[in-house]
Ligand code: ZN
């Protein structure tokens with residue numbers, strides 16, 4: 001039986017991802033309980049588990065209110081303080097929910113203990129990645145607790161997943177990220193084409209997500225730190241960048257640039 005993937009909008013621009021199968025559901029990063037409870041009731045689903053990627057309030061704020069309805073574990077990063085009880089997970093661990101086995105990946109950078117959940121896919125559906133605030137479509141999370149080198153390693157790990165992997169990011173930042181991506185790479189036709197698609201989707205109030213790993217490899221400047229055009233743009237922005245820079249140093253420049261970009 002196929003899995004159904006449902007983005008539940010929360011707050012200003014968060015998505016709480018719900019995955020449903022045979023009357024059961026899991027949710028990822030429930031910052032708010034209300035949209036989750038409404039979706040469970042509307043669809044007549046049991047809450048079989050929760051996956052948490054990192055400790056920020058917009059990702060864990062709904063945990064306490066969901067516990068009375070929860071009939072399974074709260075899976076959470078071993079390296080972060082999450083309101084418990086939780087099943088602490090790190091890279092190499094797996095989480096079995098809805099009859100699916102999720103692989104845990106360490107993806108530090110946005111926070112020190114940030115993890116992602118990857119399901120390799122089968123006849124029930126294409127691979128899935130729940131990446132929290134590490135990878136956004138055409139962007140990446142801010143470096144609150146980690147270094148550019150850590151974020152570069154984390155994004156490289158995610159870029160190596162199968163191209164058809166559906167990328168479920170925790171925020172609807174795609175259009176503003178694409179504006180920055182096109183400032184970095186004005187000649188990137190994939191990014192320009194994707195911006196047109198996303199503008200149409202947002203005009204109808206629809207999510208631009210999930211993305212795919214294959215699309216991100218083509219449009220996401222933070223995944224393209226070795227591309228000559230990206231290196232050139234980074235050096236034009238920051239003349240202190242070495243002529244043949246390490247990819248992590250390019251990412252550091254891009255992240256600083258993006259932080260100030262309006
Ligand atoms: Zn966050």
Ligand code: FE
Pocket residue numbers: 056058059133170171
């Ligand atoms: Fe967030």
